[in-house]
Amino acid sequence: MTRALAFAAALVVALPVAAQQTMPPAPFAYRQLENPAQEQAAQELMETLRCLKCQSQSIADSDAPMAGDMRHQVRTRIAAGESPDQIRDWLTKRYGDYVSYKPTVSTTTWPLFAIPLLLVLLAGAILLRRFGRRK
Missing domain, CATH: 1.10.8.640 (Cytochrome C biogenesis protein)
Structure with missing residues (x-):
């Protein structure tokens, strides 16, 4: 054993x-x-x-x-x-x-390039809208 x-x-x-x-x-x-x-x-x-x-x-x-x-x-x-x-x-x-x-940039990698750009545009729109109201 x-x-x-x-x-x-x-x-x-x-x-x-x-x-x-x-x-x-x-x-x-x-x-x-x-x-x-x-x-x-x-x-x-x-x-x-x-x-x-x-x-x-x-x-x-x-x-x-x-x-x-x-x-x-x-x-x-x-x-x-x-x-x-x-x-x-x-x-x-x-x-x-x-x-x-x-x-x-290809059909599979385009989000790597597009998503950061969209986030920057969204942040810019939010800031414009927020500071635009104060004036």
């Missing part, structure tokens, strides 16, 4: 270790491009892309395996001659608008 409990306890402890990612990081996850201009463009783009696992860090700052894969994709595509805008569009299509810290 004690052997069975000891085996079960060892199994419970060993399962999370076995679930760890054993794949090595992508080649360009931590290695920079040889061309300084391309690396600069890649770095600037990576700072504007959100790590989907960490959610509060850019892929340039995150150590998550997914962020490493995204850095690899950015550097590979920059080295292949794609522009940062093309890469951002590809990542947005793949992961959704949430991946970008710099959203563009």
Whole structure:
């Protein structure tokens, strides 16, 4: 009985270790491009892309395996001659608008731009109406 409990306890402890990612990081996850201009463009783009696992860090700052894969994709595509805008569009299509810290106006993101403007207009109308009565 004690052997069975000891085996079960060892199994419970060993399962999370076995679930760890054993794949090595992508080649360009931590290695920079040889061309300084391309690396600069890649770095600037990576700072504007959100790590989907960490959610509060850019892929340039995150150590998550997914962020490493995204850095690899950015550097590979920059080295292949794609522009940062093309890469951002590809990542947005793949992961959704949430991946970008710099959203563009689209059918899904227009409230991000419209609601603050509407709130400012509403506050202005309220202030005009309130101070207009006093005169």
